[in-house]
Amino acid sequence: MRVTVLGSAAGGGFPQWNCACPNCSRLRAGRIRSKARSQAQVVVSPVEGECYLLNASPDLRTQIISTKLLDPSKPPRHTPISGVVLTSADVDSVVGLLHLREFQPLQIYSTPSIRRILLEDNHIFRVLDRSNPPAVWRDVAINTWFSLGTVSSSIEESAIRCRMIPLGSAYPDYVSENLRHALPPREAVAGLVMAQGSKQIFYAPALPGRSEEWKDWARSSDLCLLDGTFWDENELISAGVGWKTAREIGHVPLSAADGLLAQSDFAKAGRRVLIHINNTNPILDEDSPENREVRDAGWEIAYDGMTFEV
Numbered sequence: 001m002r003v004t005v006l007g008s009a010a011g012g013g014f015p016q017w018n019c020a021c022p023n024c025s026r027l028r029a030g031r032i033r034s035k036a037r038s039q040a041q042v043v044v045s046p047v048e049g050e051c052y053l054l055n056a057s058p059d060l061r062t063q064i065i066s067t068k069l070l071d072p073s074k075p076p077r078h079t080p081i082s083g084v085v086l087t088s089a090d091v092d093s094v095v096g097l098l099h100l101r102e103f104q105p106l107q108i109y110s111t112p113s114i115r116r117i118l119l120e121d122n123h124i125f126r127v128l129d130r131s132n133p134p135a136v137w138r139d140v141a142i143n144t145w146f147s148l149g150t151v152s153s154s155i156e157e158s159a160i161r162c163r164m165i166p167l168g169s170a171y172p173d174y175v176s177e178n179l180r181h182a183l184p185p186r187e188a189v190a191g192l193v194m195a196q197g198s199k200q201i202f203y204a205p206a207l208p209g210r211s212e213e214w215k216d217w218a219r220s221s222d223l224c225l226l227d228g229t230f231w232d233e234n235e236l237i238s239a240g241v242g243w244k245t246a247r248e249i250g251h252v253p254l255s256a257a258d259g260l261l262a263q264s265d266f267a268k269a270g271r272r273v274l275i276h277i278n279n280t281n282p283i284l285d286e287d288s289p290e291n292r293e294v295r296d297a298g299w300e301i302a303y304d305g306m307t308f309e310v
């Protein structure tokens with residue numbers, strides 16, 4: 001399968017429109033060795049002409065238009081995008097669905113809880129039902145294999161099989177109190193395993209660090225795209241742009257004794273790539289000691305346009 005990173009930054013992108021942190025300011029002034037990054041978005045293509053989006057970023061329209069792989073190929077309307085797999089209901093994971101509202105039939109895969117948040121709590125997403133046929137929302141059970149695509153009816157025939165791994169995080173704070181209490185916590189944020197033949201990838205742009213279950217899947221994967229949001233637990237607080245710690249908003253930081261880098265033994269065999277990088281993160285500066293530390297530990301840092309053949 002081909003894996004393409006369309007966006008590699010966390011919410012807000014890099015630079016973020018209203019952010020004057022050292023990284024964003026230096027990028028605008030051309031005084032940092034780094035690349036601008038759009039908000040996290042990955043596309044997986046099991047075969048030529050068939051693509052699946054992993055989440056739907058706020059930058060999705062621009063990301064699609066700048067990616068040849070996603071060009072329409074036959075008139076009057078067409079897209080190689082067959083479906084979208086949602087791993088959470090976070091704004092940065094779902095708002096891009098509204099960019100796909102131009103009457104295009106789509107399959108949307110998520111846990112039942114994520115579907116309920118989008119359709120019961122946020123009626124605007126019903127705009128996707130105007131296509132003919134309307135969008136098909138496919139409920140996916142946690143920890144159960146499911147296949148992507150409309151043609152294949154069984155897991156064996158399927159080009160790609162997937163599995164949602166619960167990560168132990170919370171629902172976004174915009175979800176109404178009533179609905180939040182009705183939803184099982186295990187369906188809030190998932191890591192996504194995608195396998196084709198003997199090849200496997202693991203995608204988790206938000207790792208809260210509260211469960212270990214995902215590590216076995218990361219260990220057996222040829223490619224891991226994992227949470228590179230924050231370097232430090234108190235990064236937002238020390239930058240003066242937030243009041244919560246990294247873990248409080250669902251991201252284990254990279255540094256510290258119990259950070260993601262210290263847990264790297266889970267994926268020695270495959271490629272390990274950090275994605276969903278917040279604009280405050282010092283690893284964005286290619287000349288920083290933190291960037292060097294990450295690379296010395298065997299990690300790669302995702303950038304927009306990065307591709308993998310798995």
Ligand SMILES: [Zn+2]
Binds near residue numbers: 016021
């Ligand atoms: Zn910034």
